[in-house]
Amino acid sequence: MKRMLVNAIQEEELRVAMVDGQKLYDLDIEVPSRSQKKANIYKGRITRIEPSLEAAFVDFGAERHGFLPLKEISRSYFRKTPEAGNRVNIRDVLSEGQEVIVQVDKEERGNKGAALTTFISLAGRFLVIMPNNPRAGGVSRRIGGDERNELREVIAQLEMPDGMGVIVRTAGVGRNIEELRWDRDYLVNIWEAISSAADRPAPFLIYQESNAIIRAMRDHLDTDVGEIQIDNKTVFTEARDFMQTVMPHNVHKLKLYEDEVPLFTRFQIESQIESAFSHAVRLPSGGSVVIDPTEALVSIDINSARATKGGDIEQTATNTNLEAADEIARQLRLRDIGGLIVIDFIDMSQTRNQREVENRLRDAVKQDRARVQIGRISRFGLMEMSRQRLRPSLGESSGMVCPRCNGQGTVRDVESLSLAILRLIGEESRKDRTAQIVAQ
Incomplete structure (x- = not known):
């Protein structure tokens, strides 16, 4: 039987594991001290426009400014409508200091800031809505054949609000129109709350993407998952409240794990998790x-x-x-x-x-x-x-660069490094202005 196991005993780390019997096949580890920004929605301010990159840099409250390419900017933010057939110059349509609602498309990596988009998407259990992108949408690429055609007909019956696009997720296969409409209403209400909360001056966080447990239940809880076990009562209550709101027919799968043997030890997956760090x-x-x-x-x-x-x-x-x-x-x-x-x-x-x-x-x-x-x-x-x-x-989320080798994986051996130091001493000693050489 497939199970979802949630280990939340340690406050410093939340782990969600998907297992089939005792075989680990998916893992999500969330560290509160390294909060993720992907899919979060912010109100930001354009601080710099770079025509050479066809992009703008946006202050959205993070340490590094985000990168917003021209292709990810909705025309509703353009100061003037570009002429048909002419190439758009980003300086002509945007201005520094302009405020925009953005969503994090890619997390910060290394020295690069987060990649942003103004085309917002909100994921639900069965649908993904794009509130300001009516031309986008359709059926998940993972769905094919007759199911794809049936879902296209269902989309026509969804009656999306004007200006909104929608994608049916794989979990939406076989769902009736009422279930899909319920998911639509839930997501539309979230977007309305986001829109009304965006009146304050930028930069600030408007909407935070769900935590690892909610994401896992939203993305992984298919009919073949027979059980969800959680070893923390507070987290269990949070998960139960979410399920009663979004998927009440699955609440019976939720169980509080209270055994003395740690949850992941019981299902023999600790060693499998460690293999992912090897x-x-x-x-x-x-x-x-x-x-x-x-x-x-x-x-x-x-x-x-x-x-x-x-x-x-x-x-x-x-x-x-x-x-x-x-x-x-x-x-x-x-x-x-x-x-x-x-x-x-x-x-x-x-x-x-x-x-x-x-x-x-x-x-x-x-x-x-x-x-x-x-x-x-x-x-x-x-x-x-x-x-x-x-x-x-x-x-990236659980590791750090080795302070000894700076991430290279090797350091010079003693003989090679010693010879390099001797050569450097010889080079410095031959300079007229060198009065003293101290090697430490």
């Missing part, structure tokens, strides 16, 4: 998957190590790669890795085996909520793929 992950056959995040991309290497499953080298490589494909899809979800990913599979000489590994990975990522694009295995044995960045990765 550099290398063991495979059942004895091989391993090594995951290395870099500035440009995430590299994943598959090692056969002690793997001997198979009659020959080709079969052993294929079997290890198939195991790795399943584990990679799982680790991408657990670690919430986004962006460009390059996988170095063990070399396989037969095209048939390469296609089998590609198909296994495609099947494994089907249950991923993030958008995933997968290429083919190249003649160098490399596969390129990309995964939508839903939130900061586990490493």
